[in-house]
Amino acid sequence: MNGQHLTGSGLSCIRDDRVLFEGLDFSVGNGEALLLEGKNGSGKTSLLRIICGFRDPDAGQVQWCGAALNSGDYYADMAYIGHLDGIKKELTVLENLNVALALAQAGSHSIDAALERVRLTGYDHALVQTLSAGQKRRLSLARLLVTKKRLWVLDEPFTALDKHGIALTQALMAEHCAAGGLIVLTSHHDLNLHRVTVQRIALS
Numbered sequence: 001m002n003g004q005h006l007t008g009s010g011l012s013c014i015r016d017d018r019v020l021f022e023g024l025d026f027s028v029g030n031g032e033a034l035l036l037e038g039k040n041g042s043g044k045t046s047l048l049r050i051i052c053g054f055r056d057p058d059a060g061q062v063q064w065c066g067a068a069l070n071s072g073d074y075y076a077d078m079a080y081i082g083h084l085d086g087i088k089k090e091l092t093v094l095e096n097l098n099v100a101l102a103l104a105q106a107g108s109h110s111i112d113a114a115l116e117r118v119r120l121t122g123y124d125h126a127l128v129q130t131l132s133a134g135q136k137r138r139l140s141l142a143r144l145l146v147t148k149k150r151l152w153v154l155d156e157p158f159t160a161l162d163k164h165g166i167a168l169t170q171a172l173m174a175e176h177c178a179a180g181g182l183i184v185l186t187s188h189h190d191l192n193l194h195r196v197t198v199q200r201i202a203l204s
Helices: 044-052 072-077 093-102 111-117 133-146 163-178
Strands: 005-015 018-029 032-037 059-064 078-081 151-155 182-186 197-202
Touching: 005 044, 005 182, 018 032, 018 044, 018 059, 018 182, 018 197, 032 044, 032 163, 044 078, 044 151, 044 182, 059 072, 072 078, 078 133, 093 111, 093 133, 111 133, 133 163, 151 163, 163 182
Parallel strands: 032 182, 032 197, 078 151, 151 182
Antiparallel strands: 005 018, 005 059
């Protein structure tokens, strides 16, 4: 993972005739995290959607390694986890991870190793719809481990997790950055990423 960077320049977003933010700049490089802070309705999720390429900014642009987000390389490099976790409830845990692997390069963990890491060993054949909210969240983390994605975009990643799940998530995020990955996230939770440079944007 060498030389990746995500930049935003002159970004503006208007929703329902209200300016959420304007003239916003940022730059995130290998091993760094960008934390978006602000109260509900301040534009955090809108900015995440712009960063993911799900919606266009009203002004400005976001680039990945100097290229526009509509390049195929960006979507091959980016993983997004939102409030709905991005998992299929009608499939089993194992089937979900196999689907993720079919759509991306293999990551640093085998399926068995990833399930052990997120404390889901023995749940391989459990239907996702039978899992608790916290278990579903940990399955989404396993999906990040089994696939190779340089940029993680996470919308409130600590939702539904107990203190052990929060500690695990932060450890995995720190390891991802230590390996040269990048993270953009929103969170109302105190962030403690060991030896990671964390930039902050406060939206209001």
